[in-house]
Amino acid sequence: MNCRSSGLTDRGMLRSVNQDNLFVDPDGRLFIVADGMGGHAGGQEASRIATEVLSEVILNHWDSDQPSDELLKIAIHKANEAILDDQERHPERAEMGTTIVLVLYRSGEWWRAHVGDSRLYQSRDGQLQQLTRDHTWVARAVEAGDLSLEQARTHPWRHVLMQCLGRRDLELVEIYRLNLQSGDRLLLCSDGLTEELSDGELIHHLSQLRSATNLSEISDQLVQSAKDRGGRDNITVVLVALDAEDVADEDQDLDPDHEPSEGMSDATLSMGVVDGL
Numbered sequence: 001m002n003c004r005s006s007g008l009t010d011r012g013m014l015r016s017v018n019q020d021n022l023f024v025d026p027d028g029r030l031f032i033v034a035d036g037m038g039g040h041a042g043g044q045e046a047s048r049i050a051t052e053v054l055s056e057v058i059l060n061h062w063d064s065d066q067p068s069d070e071l072l073k074i075a076i077h078k079a080n081e082a083i084l085d086d087q088e089r090h091p092e093r094a095e096m097g098t099t100i101v102l103v104l105y106r107s108g109e110w111w112r113a114h115v116g117d118s119r120l121y122q123s124r125d126g127q128l129q130q131l132t133r134d135h136t137w138v139a140r141a142v143e144a145g146d147l148s149l150e151q152a153r154t155h156p157w158r159h160v161l162m163q164c165l166g167r168r169d170l171e172l173v174e175i176y177r178l179n180l181q182s183g184d185r186l187l188l189c190s191d192g193l194t195e196e197l198s199d200g201e202l203i204h205h206l207s208q209l210r211s212a213t214n215l216s217e218i219s220d221q222l223v224q225s226a227k228d229r230g231g232r233d234n235i236t237v238v239l240v241a242l243d244a245e246d247v248a249d250e251d252q253d254l255d256p257d258h259e260p261s262e263g264m265s266d267a268t269l270s271m272g273v274v275d276g277l
Helices: 040-060 068-089 137-143 149-154 199-206 215-228
Strands: 004-010 020-024 030-037 097-106 109-115 119-124 127-130 172-178 185-189 235-241
Touching (some): 004 020, 020 235, 030 040, 030 235, 040 097, 068 172, 097 119, 097 185, 109 119, 185 199, 199 215
Antiparallel strands (some): 020 030, 097 109, 119 127, 119 185, 185 235
């Protein structure tokens, strides 16, 4: 499997430190973005722990017989526990936490998982689709019909998370297979990007991903555009470009919308007690 990828993180224009972290597997198997919170040291540490534990657990057990969805579930559980353990050892970081969004290519299948409001987008044929739903109070209010999308974009509670790693009450993590095809482009990002750029601006940048040499250039452009718009938060982007040899079996019986409300068989997985790894 040979896919092209690029990742970039930047502290933005206003923050004194960068609490985001990313992981880009040079072998094209795993991509992670984490957006930390809970004070300067706390946020940095939470996102660092998350990316390190997730990548280590997944890659160290790559050749195991564990199904990919279960491996992701176990890795996320271990990352959450590692953050909780650090909180106990360092009470000054007791409020730290982090979002995560990741993409995995294993055994001929693409998977996604996320907790929080870092996002995964898919660009196909000039159309942009958000594949993750934000775990925020505002997103739930929109789903319930209590807020419009326009109201949500500027609501003062739009950053209030309903879920993140670093909490003992973490119950659900969304883990789904992805139905991808040749030419698809994926964007993983923290909300420092999406707070500043519209969907139209995102698709403008992603539409330029046509050559094998310009992924890092597009990553730079996305980050710089967010900074030009104000750069009020840390900004992290990971780009993944798929070509024909990178695509999983397209005959899978999967819902192309990838949303829980559509009744996919790969349902949201409970974060209960995990045995095995």
